[in-house]
Amino acid sequence: MGSTIPVIDQYLSQPDAFHPGVSLDNVIFSFHDHQLKILLIQLKGLHQWALPGGFIFKEEEVEQAAARILTGRTGLTDVFLQQFHVFSQRTRTLATMTRTMLEEEGHQLPKGHWLEQRFLTIGLYALVQYERVRPKPDEFSVACCWYDLNQLPELIFDHREIIQKALDSLRRHLNYQPVGYTLLPKEFPLKSLQAIYETILDRRLERSNFNRKILSYNILDRKDKLYTGASNKAPYLYSFNEERYFQALKQGLDKAF
């Protein structure tokens, strides 16, 4: 949790630097090899994995803190981030996890420390381009890497529930947010966009039907060059026409797929 080395000291010595009782967790999605992926970290001293999260400095707004934490794990700035839910189970305390991590580092969590309280956590999802990310563990983690959405490892706390809720939200936002645009490289074959829709909607879509509908919005520009990936159809590459795309999102891409 957190993104820079001094934060570990601040957790212990300057609790007043942070907004009390609230953390945040980023569900960072990317698309690669026909799969939606999620960026996870493995915390020191724990075998479970976790979402990259952290705390909110008093002078930060929620989105600024989430962007800072995301930059720390991905190297990216200017990323699409969207709040989706606050998780507030009464048993949400970070004490056990934090104590384990701190002891691994030779620190102690003082008795009665603010980390022992119940923490609300604000869930945000981020959509990033896989190719642009260099995953980077923070000072509390031994690993940071992409997992297939369908093959997640054991997760701490309610992090599996947070991921599920992020997906549910993404499904409902699919017609209003620039989902394909932020996950895909500038030029892409239609089948990549279809795979994103299929994963998020959790059902197969018929190819020609999908193509017809998505093209009918007039938000994609066809490129001259051909897609060179493995395919005996050698389909065209497309890119989003930004002006028409963002105009269409305001109304919602409301045709059923």
Next chain:
Amino acid sequence: MGSTIPVIDQYLSQPDAFHPGVSLDNVIFSFHDHQLKILLIQLKGLHQWALPGGFIFKEEEVEQAAARILTGRTGLTDVFLQQFHVFSQRTRTLATMTRTMLEEEGHQLPKGHWLEQRFLTIGLYALVQYERVRPKPDEFSVACCWYDLNQLPELIFDHREIIQKALDSLRRHLNYQPVGYTLLPKEFPLKSLQAIYETILDRRLERSNFNRKILSYNILDRKDKLYTGASNKAPYLYSFNEERYFQALKQGLDKAF
């Protein structure tokens, strides 16, 4: 803010009873006289109006606290409540407002009290049936009543922004949440449902087109008796077929209106 008399003392004397640094605000929508309405309170000593909100007891989850506060203002239990956003501007302190209200009551806000910190507020929207609500001020307010969405009074802090964001969320949730079902009485003419869609989508819909599409979902049961309201067409009343309606919402009512 808050719903029962003892809360005022707890604010001052038992800050540890509440989750620190976080409040919540309910945007309570109803539908009456062809209009969407919002329930607002007028705080003692302030001319501005405010959303009914409050704090979260340490043993409560967010939704429980929101339901408690909503019950206090409306008398209703078992209401449709949905989180939509956390507001975290760095200047969000409740100190000035709280001090004014407390002084009206003969109390003082101690210097350095936790209410002077920045507060995050969690926005939730609620959808209720107008006829079932008996609006009731709390101990901090002189009035509690419905306002037309299009004729809102002056509001404190960022409450106008919170309402706008609630509406944006409602627009995006319209195909997935039981919006018409929770706002309307059990039996209603189609034109009431159309008026709800028009207000939330903020545009006029063509009547026969709306009727054709909404009926094509097969989620409405037509009643034998006729609508007795003023209309020279004397249209039928309808009710939602709960089984088919909730099944359809899972997929999303994704026809464009």
